[in-house]
Amino acid sequence: MRDQETELDRLNIKVVVVTFENDYFARQYVTETGLEWPVLIDEKREAYRHYDMLEASFLDLWGPSSWLVYGKELLKGQKLHKPTNDVHQRGGDLLIDPEGIVRLHHVGSGPADRPAVGEILARVRRA
Template identity: 50%
Template sequence: MPCRRHLLQLQQHEQTFNDLATRIAVVTFETTPFARAYVDDMKISWPLLIDSDRTLYHAYGMHRARLWDLWGPGTWWAYAKELARGKLPGRPHADTSQLGGDVLIDPSGIVRFHYVGVGPADRPSITAILTAHRER
């Protein structure tokens, strides 16, 4: 669910990204039925790319989290905040140890921002992403 929260934050700043001529794509390793449900549930208007063999994940250093990273204090805190918002975590159906992150690539293909989370609750702030974009 923390990745859903991060996507919501990105969606809240969609106009800012549009003003900066930034195109966003969401990458998942989920199967097509779950990916479609995710798009519908989150009302994602951006392209959703399915990386089932995780080639893209691994190319950007997003491997598997360690046990402590999965169940450390940051994860518990993130889920406690979601519960306080009335959001119950769904039953996991995919690899919960797969790390996620954000990559900002400019039009010429140069990586301008690269963030690999250390656990399910670790995502960069929108401010960090926008700052990296403006500094390019």
């Protein structure tokens, strides 16, 4: 997504990261990754419940697609970090327009399941 930052700006897309981690771990993540987007902390997971991002199964978390993603990260020289909280919490991606209309609602089946940035940009262009 960072590779497309110029296009995100051109389309007036604002990225916000939401996490259920506490402030300490959220700040640590921002420092380690160099993340420059705003981070919102939702320790009570209200947004997760509102958008049906509930618990993932064992196979969702540890299936072949997850191993493939982790392997690619290792090959790029990335460090894998020990989870600090609930590994079963699903993630997802939302695209909400300025009027509050949800244009994309993707609930990840596991850590490897994310829509392509191109798909997100295409939805914005069509809106």
